[in-house]
Amino acid sequence: MSKRNWKPETIAVQGAYEPTSGEPRVVPLTLSTTFAYDSAQEVADLFDFKSFGHFYTRLSNPTVSAFEGKMTMLEGGAGALACASGQAASTCAIMNICQAGQHVVAASTLYGGTYNLLCHTLPKYGISCTFVDQKAPAAEIAAAIQDNTRCVFGETLSNPGTEVLDFEKFASVAHKAGVPLIVDNTFPTPYLCRPFDFGADIVVHSTTKYIDGHAVSLGGVIVDRGRFNWKNGKFPELTEPDESYHGMSYTGAFGDMAYIVKARAQLARDFGAVMSPMNAWLANLGLETLHIRMDRHTENATMLAEWLARDKRVHWVRYPGLKNDPNYALAKKYLHGTSGVLTFGVRGGARAGERFMNSVKLARLVVHVADTRTSVLHPASMTHRQLSPEQQKAAGVTPELIRVSVGLEHIDDIIADFDRALAAANRV
Numbered sequence: 035m036s037k038r039n040w041k042p043e044t045i046a047v048q049g050a051y052e053p054t055s056g057e058p059r060v061v062p063l064t065l066s067t068t069f070a071y072d073s074a075q076e077v078a079d080l081f082d083f084k085s086f087g088h089f090y091t092r093l094s095n096p097t098v099s100a101f102e103g104k105m106t107m108l109e110g111g112a113g114a115l116a117c118a119s120g121q122a123a124s125t126c127a128i129m130n131i132c133q134a135g136q137h138v139v140a141a142s143t144l145y146g147g148t149y150n151l152l153c154h155t156l157p158k159y160g161i162s163c164t165f166v167d168q169k170a171p172a173a174e175i176a177a178a179i180q181d182n183t184r185c186v187f188g189e190t191l192s193n194p195g196t197e198v199l200d201f202e203k204f205a206s207v208a209h210k211a212g213v214p215l216i217v218d219n220t221f222p223t224p225y226l227c228r229p230f231d232f233g234a235d236i237v238v239h240s241t242t243k244y245i246d247g248h249a250v251s252l253g254g255v256i257v258d259r260g261r262f263n264w265k266n267g268k269f270p271e272l273t274e275p276d277e278s279y280h281g282m283s284y285t286g287a288f289g290d291m292a293y294i295v296k297a298r299a300q301l302a303r304d305f306g307a308v309m310s311p312m313n314a315w316l317a318n319l320g321l322e323t324l325h326i327r328m329d330r331h332t333e334n335a336t337m338l339a340e341w342l343a344r345d346k347r348v349h350w351v352r353y354p355g356l357k358n359d360p361n362y363a364l365a366k367k368y369l370h371g372t373s374g375v376l377t378f379g380v381r382g383g384a385r386a387g388e389r390f391m392n393s394v395k396l397a398r399l400v401v402h403v404a405d406t407r408t409s410v411l412h413p414a415s416m417t418h419r420q421l422s423p424e425q426q427k428a429a430g431v432t433p434e435l436i437r438v439s440v441g442l443e444h445i446d447d448i449i450a451d452f453d454r455a456l457a458a459a460n461r462v
């Protein structure tokens with residue numbers, strides 16, 4: 035059977051690494067910053083892209099390449115660049131096609147770090163952003179597009195609001211404007227959703243979350259679908275000669291791979307925020323069980339959400355896997371499962387919520403999400419505390435909101451822990 039037709043489960047286990055006779059069965063961890071060659075000409079050819087090979091780990095490394103190859107296959111793209119973190123991936127994905135004087139349109143429900151990047155940090159470098167309500171009609175989102183807009187950015191399943199992106203609406207707005215749709219696909223992972231199937235052009239991930247899956251390594255990745263038409267006049271940085279690369283044109287030399295080659299040749303080279311071989315090895319190991327874990331995370335989260343929805347001590351629950359959730363229809367349309375992340379509010383408001391947070395035992399209070407262990411977080415006082423109350427509201431963060439990352443423990447033990455903590459929250 036051709037690898038082209040491999041199912042996601044098979045790619046997750048075996049994709050992009052094929053040992054020849056006598057080679058290690060498992061992707062080897064290549065802890066070497068550099069690679070030896072016999073002649074100066076060989077190295078010169080590598081620098082000139084006349085041949086391909088590893089020469090310095092900031093630009094490429096065999097372990098990192100294996101991970102990038104597997105992510106490319108899982109997302110159904112043309113190529114990938116692994117980055118030091120999810121933030122590095124988003125930053126590089128945007129800066130690869132935006133420069134001073136240009137503009138981004140983004141959904142307001144983005145992860146707090148991405149929101150800060152677009153709202154505060156990139157504007158200092160001359161890249162501005164207009165945030166839109168992702169539930170708004172297409173015409174309203176399209177009205178945010180300017181002549182200098184160079185991309186539209188959204189999150190498949192927003193963190194922490196669990197809003198599902200209406201891909202077709204966002205893709206049509208972006209494509210009418212001649213710019214790509216960049217999607218942060220961290221929460222679903224390519225196992226639960228492939229944004230390229232619904233019009234996205236570039237996908238980014240924080241691999242720190244479900245892809246690693248065990249909360250052991252930071253990482254990020256950019257995957258390029260390789261189909262966007264960069265030659266529409268808006269992206270001279272991809273079509274015109276690059277002075278820093280002997281006057282090479284990326285579209286001319288690399289065709290469908292232009293965007294991702296430029297990200298590596300220019301931004302990985304100059305900013306250096308690349309994934310370490312150790313973290314690539316760990317993320318790749320995590321991928322081998324991705325499908326098993328994502329199914330169980332979804333199953334456990336669905337059961338916990340249903341239990342919370344029935345409990346009188348709980349004010350509200352939001353989980354796109356619940357039939358009466360406002361995102362249920364979009365989740366059905368775009369996702370094969372809704373991941374392990376849900377949010378809820380305890381009756382009694384922020385104070386009762388705080389008592390709940392202080393009373394859980396199996397679930398721990400951590401600034402993390404999407405690993406094997408059930409965890410809880412209070413965004414208003416933790417991840418989103420740098421945002422103003424209005425910005426928090428736009429990001430879907432209310433004062434009482436508790437974010438739960440449902441792990442892989444037995445659901446009975448998770449529910450027993452929540453039951454005990456809810457009782458404590460209600461005892462005044």
Ligand SMILES: *Cc1c(COP(=O)(O)O)cnc(C)c1O
Pocket residue numbers: 119120121122145147148189193218220221239240241242243252253254
């Ligand atoms: C965590 C997260 C990020 C940032 O990733 P890091 O690896 O922490 O830099 C970006 N987007 C989403 C949706 C996230 O959950």
